[in-house]
Amino acid sequence: MARVTFIQSDGRQQTIEIENGYSVMQGATANQIAGIKAECGGSCSCSTCHCYVDPTWYDRLPWAEDDEAGLLEYAWEPKRTSRLTCQLIVTDELDGLVLYVPEQQV
Amino acid sequence: MSEVFIVVGAGHCAGQVAASLRQQGFEGELVIIGEEPYIPYQRPPLSKKFLTGELSIERVYLRPMKFYQDNKIELLLGNRVVALHPQQRRIALADGSERRYDKLLLATGSNPKRLHVAGADLPGICYLRTIADVQRIRPYLVGGKNLVVIGGGYIGLEVSAAGVQCGMHVTLLEVADRILNRVTAPPMSDFFTQLHRDCGVDVRCNARVLRFEGRDRVRGVICDGARLDADLVVIGIGILPNIELAQSAGLPCSDGIVVDEYCQTADAHIFAAGDCSNHPNPLLQRRLRLESVQNAVEQGKVAAANLCGKREPYAEIPWFWSDQYDVKLQIVGIAEGYDQVVQRGRMQDHAFSLFYLRKGALIAVDAVNSPREYMACRKLIPQRPRIGPERLANTTIAMHDMV
Numbered sequence: 001m002a003r004v005t006f007i008q009s010d011g012r013q014q015t016i017e018i019e020n021g022y023s024v025m026q027g028a029t030a031n032q033i034a035g036i037k038a039e040c041g042g043s044c045s046c047s048t049c050h051c052y053v054d055p056t057w058y059d060r061l062p063w064a065e066d067d068e069a070g071l072l073e074y075a076w077e078p079k080r081t082s083r084l085t086c087q088l089i090v091t092d093e094l095d096g097l098v099l100y101v102p103e104q105q106v
Numbered sequence: 107m108s109e110v111f112i113v114v115g116a117g118h119c120a121g122q123v124a125a126s127l128r129q130q131g132f133e134g135e136l137v138i139i140g141e142e143p144y145i146p147y148q149r150p151p152l153s154k155k156f157l158t159g160e161l162s163i164e165r166v167y168l169r170p171m172k173f174y175q176d177n178k179i180e181l182l183l184g185n186r187v188v189a190l191h192p193q194q195r196r197i198a199l200a201d202g203s204e205r206r207y208d209k210l211l212l213a214t215g216s217n218p219k220r221l222h223v224a225g226a227d228l229p230g231i232c233y234l235r236t237i238a239d240v241q242r243i244r245p246y247l248v249g250g251k252n253l254v255v256i257g258g259g260y261i262g263l264e265v266s267a268a269g270v271q272c273g274m275h276v277t278l279l280e281v282a283d284r285i286l287n288r289v290t291a292p293p294m295s296d297f298f299t300q301l302h303r304d305c306g307v308d309v310r311c312n313a314r315v316l317r318f319e320g321r322d323r324v325r326g327v328i329c330d331g332a333r334l335d336a337d338l339v340v341i342g343i344g345i346l347p348n349i350e351l352a353q354s355a356g357l358p359c360s361d362g363i364v365v366d367e368y369c370q371t372a373d374a375h376i377f378a379a380g381d382c383s384n385h386p387n388p389l390l391q392r393r394l395r396l397e398s399v400q401n402a403v404e405q406g407k408v409a410a411a412n413l414c415g416k417r418e419p420y421a422e423i424p425w426f427w428s429d430q431y432d433v434k435l436q437i438v439g440i441a442e443g444y445d446q447v448v449q450r451g452r453m454q455d456h457a458f459s460l461f462y463l464r465k466g467a468l469i470a471v472d473a474v475n476s477p478r479e480y481m482a483c484r485k486l487i488p489q490r491p492r493i494g495p496e497r498l499a500n501t502t503i504a505m506h507d508m509v
Binding site: 021022026029030031039042043045047067068070074106 | 118125128129148150162165168169170172173177399400403404425427429434475476477478480481482484485506
């Protein structure tokens with residue numbers, strides 16, 4: 001289980017709990033986190049669950065595979081710390097993860 | 107008295123509509139009625155990781171049960187709407203109860219076309235649409251046994267891949283002269299035929315199934331000129347929209363429930379969305395019915411906005427995907443009426459794309475393990491750009507720089 005904090009572009013914060021084995025995106029949609037559209041339902045086919053990972057967390061996550069990296073290039077204003085939350089599978093190690101929700105999704 | 111919105115159906119679209127209604131601020135009574143005993147779930151994993159047992163049932167639910175409780179969404183599952191009375195704005199349920207509504211959304215989905223040949227009701231002959239279907243199939247997914255898949259569309263190909271993964275001997279029968287013939291150009295059919303053959307699937311085209319053999323369960327499949335041993339048969343020959351309820355209520359139907367760009371049927375209080383809806387697409391300038399997650403989700407969101415009294419048109423370029431083995435196929439647009447197909451990348455690398463052009467304009471793409479080509483086309487295709495074939499095929503030009 002991990003507590004994950006989402007910070008909106010206007011500064012609003014929400015912390016939710018997600019069970020191990022679920023994706024961060026699934027946790028976000030279950031809790032109606034604004035800005036996580038997740039149009040494809042988690043199959044790495046849309047980029048609308050894009051978030052910026054807090055820099056202190058980014059290097060602690062497993063690297064993005066090429067299918068995710070390719071989608072991220074076309075996400076809304078991608079940065080070095082961009083990830084698709086459908087590809088972040090929750091483990092205890094992710095407890096405390098902080099994500100910034102982009103202003104928009106494509 | 108608070109307003110009552112009823113969603114008929116509990117699939118992907120229904121789940122999206124309910125969530126979007128609450129996000130839009132709808133505070134009235136919200137009811138989802140589904141025939142299956144499950145809360146809304148994702149169907150794509152049913153022919154992939156849920157079939158092979160890699161995903162638990164909880165992981166395929168769109169949202170957990172708690173979501174519906176927290177958002178005061180009433181779930182009437184394992185129940186069925188047997189009659190719809192638009193004049194009285196009332197529905198009758200299979201359990202004998204009745205409900206009145208202010209607005210109704212039909213998200214009744216679709217169901218598999220049946221193969222009507224002798225022996226088609228033998229145990230071991232299955233379709234794949236629901237969790238219950240998967241539960242029927244799973245006991246037969248046994249290494250060393252014979253799986254015959256009927257239909258070379260996405261479901262058939264994904265089930266073949268799952269069968270191979272379970273160590274089964276897999277034969278795929280397609281009645282047309284090539285697999286995926288309805289949705290893609292011949293080079294893509296050739297690629298997927300070779301992919302499945304390389305993985306051990308016996309792919310046979312021009313193969314019409316005549317009958318099934320077996321006493322207590324299926325043992326064989328008879329097709330033109332051949333008999334195949336079979337312990338399990340999975341049939342995936344297309345789906346049909348569930349329109350019976352709409353039809354019996356007098357709503358116009360034509361390959362789906364007819365709606366306008368606002369997801370509204372001929373009755374101002376009744377909307378339809380998802381697989382069951384036949385809708386206009388202003389970007390494609392034609393009516394169509396789509397069987398896809400994107401359509402379930404996006405049309406669902408638009409329907410929710412319009413249920414809340416907004417006037418939001420539904421206008422999206424369709425996109426799809428399919429996962430088979432290590433190959434992810436991603437598609438944008440509808441490949442029809444094209445006069446030129448351009449290939450970018452090499453098939454033998456398992457990373458290439460086919461671009462479909464009509465009079466020089468890009469209208470669709472099939473991208474195999476090529477997320478950049480796929481995503482670039484999501485942005486490009488709505489504009490129908492004219493890009494030279496040599497340019498599209500030139501892999502030294504990044505997709506970012508195409509226009």
